[in-house]
Amino acid sequence: MELAEMKKSELEQFYKQTKEEYENYKAKGLSLNMARGKPSAEQLDLTEGLLSAVKSNKDCYAEDGTDCRNYGIVDGIAEAKKIFAPMLGVSEKEIMVLGNSSLTIMYDNIAKFMVFGTGNGAEPWGIQARDKKLKWLCPVPGYDRHFLITEKFGFEMINIPTDENGPNMDMIEKLVAEDDSIKGVWCVPMYANPTGITFSDEVVRRFAQMKTAANDFRIFWDNAYCIHHLNDTPDKLLNLLEEAKKAGNEDRVLMYGSTSKVTYPGAGVAVFGASEANIAYIRSLMTVQSIGPDKLNQLRHVKFFKTFDGITEHMKKHAALIEPRFKAVLDELDREIAPLGIAKWTKPNGGYFISFDAMKGCAKRICQLCKEAGVILTGAGATFPYGNDPDDSNIRIAPTYPPIEELELAARIFALSVKIAACEKLGA
Amino acid sequence: MELAEMKKSELEQFYKQTKEEYENYKAKGLSLNMARGKPSAEQLDLTEGLLSAVKSNKDCYAEDGTDCRNYGIVDGIAEAKKIFAPMLGVSEKEIMVLGNSSLTIMYDNIAKFMVFGTGNGAEPWGIQARDKKLKWLCPVPGYDRHFLITEKFGFEMINIPTDENGPNMDMIEKLVAEDDSIKGVWCVPMYANPTGITFSDEVVRRFAQMKTAANDFRIFWDNAYCIHHLNDTPDKLLNLLEEAKKAGNEDRVLMYGSTSKVTYPGAGVAVFGASEANIAYIRSLMTVQSIGPDKLNQLRHVKFFKTFDGITEHMKKHAALIEPRFKAVLDELDREIAPLGIAKWTKPNGGYFISFDAMKGCAKRICQLCKEAGVILTGAGATFPYGNDPDDSNIRIAPTYPPIEELELAARIFALSVKIAACEKLGA
Numbered sequence: 001m002e003l004a005e006m007k008k009s010e011l012e013q014f015y016k017q018t019k020e021e022y023e024n025y026k027a028k029g030l031s032l033n034m035a036r037g038k039p040s041a042e043q044l045d046l047t048e049g050l051l052s053a054v055k056s057n058k059d060c061y062a063e064d065g066t067d068c069r070n071y072g073i074v075d076g077i078a079e080a081k082k083i084f085a086p087m088l089g090v091s092e093k094e095i096m097v098l099g100n101s102s103l104t105i106m107y108d109n110i111a112k113f114m115v116f117g118t119g120n121g122a123e124p125w126g127i128q129a130r131d132k133k134l135k136w137l138c139p140v141p142g143y144d145r146h147f148l149i150t151e152k153f154g155f156e157m158i159n160i161p162t163d164e165n166g167p168n169m170d171m172i173e174k175l176v177a178e179d180d181s182i183k184g185v186w187c188v189p190m191y192a193n194p195t196g197i198t199f200s201d202e203v204v205r206r207f208a209q210m211k212t213a214a215n216d217f218r219i220f221w222d223n224a225y226c227i228h229h230l231n232d233t234p235d236k237l238l239n240l241l242e243e244a245k246k247a248g249n250e251d252r253v254l255m256y257g258s259t260s261k262v263t264y265p266g267a268g269v270a271v272f273g274a275s276e277a278n279i280a281y282i283r284s285l286m287t288v289q290s291i292g293p294d295k296l297n298q299l300r301h302v303k304f305f306k307t308f309d310g311i312t313e314h315m316k317k318h319a320a321l322i323e324p325r326f327k328a329v330l331d332e333l334d335r336e337i338a339p340l341g342i343a344k345w346t347k348p349n350g351g352y353f354i355s356f357d358a359m360k361g362c363a364k365r366i367c368q369l370c371k372e373a374g375v376i377l378t379g380a381g382a383t384f385p386y387g388n389d390p391d392d393s394n395i396r397i398a399p400t401y402p403p404i405e406e407l408e409l410a411a412r413i414f415a416l417s418v419k420i421a422a423c424e425k426l427g428a
Numbered sequence: 429m430e431l432a433e434m435k436k437s438e439l440e441q442f443y444k445q446t447k448e449e450y451e452n453y454k455a456k457g458l459s460l461n462m463a464r465g466k467p468s469a470e471q472l473d474l475t476e477g478l479l480s481a482v483k484s485n486k487d488c489y490a491e492d493g494t495d496c497r498n499y500g501i502v503d504g505i506a507e508a509k510k511i512f513a514p515m516l517g518v519s520e521k522e523i524m525v526l527g528n529s530s531l532t533i534m535y536d537n538i539a540k541f542m543v544f545g546t547g548n549g550a551e552p553w554g555i556q557a558r559d560k561k562l563k564w565l566c567p568v569p570g571y572d573r574h575f576l577i578t579e580k581f582g583f584e585m586i587n588i589p590t591d592e593n594g595p596n597m598d599m600i601e602k603l604v605a606e607d608d609s610i611k612g613v614w615c616v617p618m619y620a621n622p623t624g625i626t627f628s629d630e631v632v633r634r635f636a637q638m639k640t641a642a643n644d645f646r647i648f649w650d651n652a653y654c655i656h657h658l659n660d661t662p663d664k665l666l667n668l669l670e671e672a673k674k675a676g677n678e679d680r681v682l683m684y685g686s687t688s689k690v691t692y693p694g695a696g697v698a699v700f701g702a703s704e705a706n707i708a709y710i711r712s713l714m715t716v717q718s719i720g721p722d723k724l725n726q727l728r729h730v731k732f733f734k735t736f737d738g739i740t741e742h743m744k745k746h747a748a749l750i751e752p753r754f755k756a757v758l759d760e761l762d763r764e765i766a767p768l769g770i771a772k773w774t775k776p777n778g779g780y781f782i783s784f785d786a787m788k789g790c791a792k793r794i795c796q797l798c799k800e801a802g803v804i805l806t807g808a809g810a811t812f813p814y815g816n817d818p819d820d821s822n823i824r825i826a827p828t829y830p831p832i833e834e835l836e837l838a839a840r841i842f843a844l845s846v847k848i849a850a851c852e853k854l855g856a
Contacts, residue, residue, distance in 0.1 A: 036499070044497040045485045051724075055480045057473045069472045069692040071464070099527055100722045107717040111539050115554065115581065126543065126554050145719075152716045153543065264497040267724035288580045289535040291573075294528045294722065296479075296695035 002341035003422055015420070015428035022373065022416040025409075030374035032410040037193065037352035038401040039261055039318070040325075046317050047263045053303040054296055068295035074286050075279070080269065080298040086308040087227060088255050088273035089239045095273045096283065098293045102258040102270040106220055107149050109254060109272075112285050113183075113218070114153060119281035120251060122216035125183055129154060137175065137185035139167035141355060141383030141394045143193040146186040146222065150385075155183070157385035162192070166199035169206040180213035184220055190237045191225035194355040194383050194396035196348025198235035208243035212252070221255045225351040227315050228261060230323045235349050241273065250275040259301060261318070261352065262311060269298055322352075325399040325407055329354055332411040342422040345397075354397040355383075362421040363392045369417035375410045430769035431850055443848070443856035450801065450844040453837075458802035460838040462757075465621065465780035466829040467689055467746070474745050475691045481731040482724055496723035502714050503707070508697065508726040514736040515655060516683050516701035517667045523701045524711065526721045530686040530698040534648055535577050537682060537700075540713050541611075541646070542581060547709035548679060550644035553611055557582060565603065565613035567595035569783060569811030569822045571621040574614040574650070578813075583611070585813035590620070594627035597634040608641035612648055618665045619653035622783040622811050622824035624776025626663035636671035640680070649683045653779040655743050656689060658751045663777050669701065678703040687729060689746070689780065690739060697726055750780075753827040753835055757782055760839035770850040773825075782825040783811075790849040791820045797845035803838045 006014065054060060060069050062077045075081075076097025085095045098105055110125075117124040125134055136155035138147055139162045150157055158175065160167045166189070176182050187207070189199040199207075207219055221240055229235075244250045253275065259268035272282070305311045330347055333356075337343050345356045358366055363380035370377050378396040381387040397414070399407055434442065482488060488497050490505045503509075504525025513523045526533055538553075545552040553562055564583035566575055567590045578585055586603065588595045594617070604610050615635075617627040627635075635647055649668055657663075672678045681703065687696035700710070733739045758775055761784075765771050773784045786794055791808035798805050806824040809815040825842070827835055 038499055041495060041498075044488070044495065047497075048485045051485075051487070052480060052483045055483070057476050057479075059479070060472070067469060067472065069475075069694055071466055071688075071693040101718055101720075104718045108536075111543060115539060115542055130558065145716075148716050152713075260499075264724065265499040266497055266720055267722045285580075288573075288576050290529055290532045292529075292694055294695045294725065296692065297722065297725070 001339070003426060004341060008427075011423060011426060011428050015423035018416055018419045018423065022369070022413070022420060025413050025416065026373040028374070030409065030413070032374055032406050032413070033376045033402060034398050034407070034410050034414070035376045035378045036401065037398045039265060040321065040401050040403070042321050043318055043400070044264060046314065047304070050263055050300050050304040053300040059303070060296060060299070062295070062299060066295070068299045071291045073292045073295060074290055075283050076293060077295050077298050077302070079302045083302060083305060083308050083311065084257070084269075084271045087311065088223060088257050088271060090241060090255065090273040093276050094241070094279060095271055096279060097298055098270050098272060100266065100268055100270060100294075100297070101260070102222065102224065102256040102272075103145055105270055105272050106146075106222065106256055109282065110149060110153055112282070113216070116285060118216040118218060119278070120216060125216070132181050135179065135182045137172060137182060138385045139185070139187065140385070141194050141389070141396070142186060143188055143222070144378070144382040144387075146220070147385045150184075150186070158182075159385060159390075162195060162197070164197050166197065166203035169203055169210075173206065173210045176210060176212040176214070176217060178213060183214055183216060184218045186220050186222065188222050188224060189240070190223055190235060191228060191348050191351025193224065193351065194353040194394075196346040196351050196353055196355060198237050201238045204238040204240050205243050208240055208249055209247045217252055219253050221253060223255055223257045224261070226257060227312055228318070228352070229315065229350040230319050230326060231349055233349055241275070251278055254278065262314065263301065263304075267297065269301055322400050325404055326354065328404055328408050329397060329399045329411045332408070332415050336415040337418055340419065340422065343418055352398060352400055354399065356395045356397055357393045358395060358418060359422050359425050360391045360393050362418070362425055363389060363395050365421040365424065366395060366414070366417045369420055370414055373413045373417070375413045377414070429767070431854060432769060436855075439851060439854060439856045443851035446844055446847045446851065450797070450841070450848060453841050453844065454801040456802070458837065458841070460802055460834050460841070461804045461830060462826050462835070462838050462842070463804045463806045464829065465826045467693060468749065468829050468831070470749050471746055471828070472692060474742065475732070478691055478728050478732040481728040487731070488724060488727070490723070490727060494723070496727045499719045501720050501723060502718055503711050504721060505723050505726050505730070507730045511730060511733060511736050511739065512685070512697075512699045515739065516651060516685050516699060518669060518683065518701040521704050522669070522707060523699055524707060525726055526698050526700060528694065528696055528698060528722075528725070529688070530650065530652065530684040530700075531573055533698055533700050534574075534650065534684055537710065538577060538581055540710070541644070544713060546644040546646060547706070548644060553644070560609050563607065563610045565600060565610060566813045567613070567615065568813070569622055569817070569824070570614060571616055571650070572806070572810040572815075574648075575813045578612075578614070586610075587813060587818075590623060590625070592625050594625065594631035597631055597638075601634065601638045604638060604640040604642070604645060606641060610640075611642060611644060612646045614648050614650065616650050616652060617668070618651055618663060619656060619776050619779025621652065621779065622781035622822075624774040624779050624781055624783060626665050629666045632666040632668050633671050636668055636677060637675045645680055647681050649681060651683055651685045652689070654685060655740055656746070656780070657743065657778040658747050658754060659777055661777060669703070679706055682706065690742065691729065691732075695725065697729055750828050753832055754782065756832055756836050757825060757827045757839045760836070760843050764843040765846055768847065768850065771846055780826060780828055782827065784823040784825055785821045786823065786846060787850050787853050788819045788821050790846070790853055791817060791823050793849040793852065794823060794842070794845045797848055798842055801841045801845070803841045805842070
């Protein structure tokens with residue numbers, strides 16, 4: 001029976017029972033964590049071969065004879081470009097292979113656009129910001145670390161609602177056509193953080209084709225989960241750069257990816273894909289900033305994976321470890337919450353998150369109840385700019401990191417907390 | 429006999445002989461390089477053990493249990509701080525251990541100061557630059573990549589002459605006391621690039637104590653060669669941060685170092701040392717930019733070196749390979765050029781360079797002659813801001829990279845080119 005259809009007495013009884021069960025768990029003094037999208041130690045163990053992929057002096061040379069131990073090659077070694085280009089769906093002329101963090105590349109690109117401009121003649125964003133507040137589009141719910149970057153750089157962030165097809169493109173098209181102070185949009189187009197949805201072909205095409213008042217508008221296309229499938233029915237994402245080329249808008253596209261959740265979050269490689277013009281511009285700025293990324297770590301990745309197929313095969317091993325964790329949480333929610341009609345959540349085919357929408361006004365309370373019972377969640381609101389979820393409804397569940405027994409326990413406590421918050425909301 | 433004392437006929441005869449010898453070398457079609465301060469392959473081979481210092485899953489954990497493969501720790505692992513803190517002469521609370529390039533940290537710090545300010549309440553440099561041209565002090569001759577960064581960020585660079593004690597502090601003190609548009613100074617305080625000199629105690633103290641009109645003036649103390657001694661009579665450098673603390677000026681000091689010339693230029697670790705206030709400020713900005721540096725590579729360094737003493741012992745192996753290369757060049761210069769009285773050069777106790785001052789107006793000609801005979805040097809002028817050596821005199825010789833036989837040949841051709849240019853200058 002749905003909770004909203006219960007009589008007052010039924011609701012009170014349900015609340016009392018649930019609270020008792022919750023208190024029993026709370027008394028255990030647990031310490032469980034479903035907060036961050038981190039690979040588990042089991043997943044990291046899959047990559048052990050990477051550690052010794054370059055183990056002697058003679059292993060340190062690239063195919064063209066470059067000594068990867070020494071200075072040089074600001075945009076990555078050729079064979080690394082070759083195996084990672086298919087990951088982003090770009091050519092080897094449209095990719096840079098860099099350090100250990102795509103987030104850092106995004107931050108640095110925005111910093112460069114602030115100080116030097118986007119390279120097409122438009123004034124640096126920092127100069128434009130003298131006269132008007134610059135703005136940024138933020139599909140919500142989204143990735144807290146994206147929002148933190150644009151907040152720090154002083155952009156006014158505008159929430160864009162999303163559904164199962166991606167962001168609301170009617171709204172985006174209208175805004176960017178009218179307002180030249182809007183300089184960019186954050187997108188996680190595949191297995192989005194946190195919703196798990198993949199942008200539809202139509203959404204991708206509209207991003208590629210839309211008219212923008214600002215000639216220096218940029219799409220930050222963080223394709224962090226592009227090969228992170230969970231099952232045999234993966235989503236498919238249209239290639240934004242190719243679609244943008246057809247419309248003559250290729251310079252608005254900046255694509256990012258990394259091996260943070262392929263090899264190691266702390267010691268992987270990150271990639272940047274863009275039009276040849278954008279690559280040339282960013283490279284020209286980077287030659288002042290860097291004498292080159294860690295080429296030896298790039299070589300490790302090349303020797304470990306050999307080909308792009310080697311990477312996608314490796315991802316199946318990750319899926320085998322992650323899929324049961326998603327299932328553990330989803331089963332609990334299906335069994336305990338679905339019949340009550342008090343929440344919605346996503347069942348993604350990939351990525352790292354389940355996005356959970358509680359009844360309005362309940363997310364903070366749920367996180368508080370979980371915390372008091374020893375379960376850490378990403379803070380309510382974190383999936384919105386400024387940490388402000390206007391509905392106080394969305395919670396990001398990250399099931400990958402904990403051991404599965406802990407996860408089952410955490411999911412149980414989460415479900416109890418959802419029930420309690422809903423009862424309270426309904427007047428119990 | 430000194431060249432200037434020769435009769436016209438003697439000079440002509442000397443010129444003719446030298447030119448003949450030069451042409452013989454030129455006819456060989458050589459390809460030699462004394463341009464960049466790069467370690468040789470032999471030096472890089474010294475560090476082979478680093479490659480397998482972390483080779484299995486169980487090796488990947490820091491002393492405190494941190495899994496170095498996963499996300500986290502934005503400012504470096506504790507044991508890396510411990511072994512590198514003595515290198516900069518700071519405490520473990522005054523250091524960050526980061527990625528593979530100190531140059532990148534310097535660039536990023538300036539970028540942050542442009543956009544966000546230095547953290548002491550002064551306006552961001554980018555905002556201040558609206559109303560006045562900002563300036564930067566550049567001891568010359570100096571490091572071309574330093575100058576390129578401040579040029580790119582739009583600073584007007586002011587040349588500061590240096591002697592064997594360091595930069596001209598009378599000039600610096602006067603300038604910074606009067607002009608609050610001067611925001612910083614580049615320093616390579618030990619075995620300077622390219623002069624090889626080490627700043628005297630007095631110079632360091634005056635940097636620490638001087639009054640600056642700008643409250644956001646910063647000393648970029650690039651201590652790239654602090655442990656890069658060539659012999660048993662190393663220079664000693666006073667600790668700038670400690671001296672600055674005594675004067676209450678510790679926040680003006682930003683110190684940099686790396687293992688680029690200790691382990692690998694392409695795959696080492698870089699360190700940043702500063703007051704606790706500066707470290708806290710930069711860390712607060714970096715938490716938005718990065719989820720942490722490559723901790724696994726830090727762990728490799730820790731396991732390979734074990735202690736700071738392990739690092740300094742390792743440097744002796746480098747010295748054993750580099751010192752003969754310096755000697756090869758210096759011997760040639762002492763034998764061939766010294767008697768002629770047409771140039772001066774440095775004989776450093778460490779570092780990577782010999783700084784050569786030819787007769788005024790001869791540097792470009794010497795580099796041209798060398799190039800035509802197949803010897804690549806750092807371009808004349810590169811050691812000055814904007815590539816402009818007003819005397820056209822200074823040439824940076826980098827003897828570390830070529831095999832010693834090639835180096836001897838290159839030094840021979842260099843000496844011949846110096847003689848030819850001097851003869852031409854004297855009217856031959």
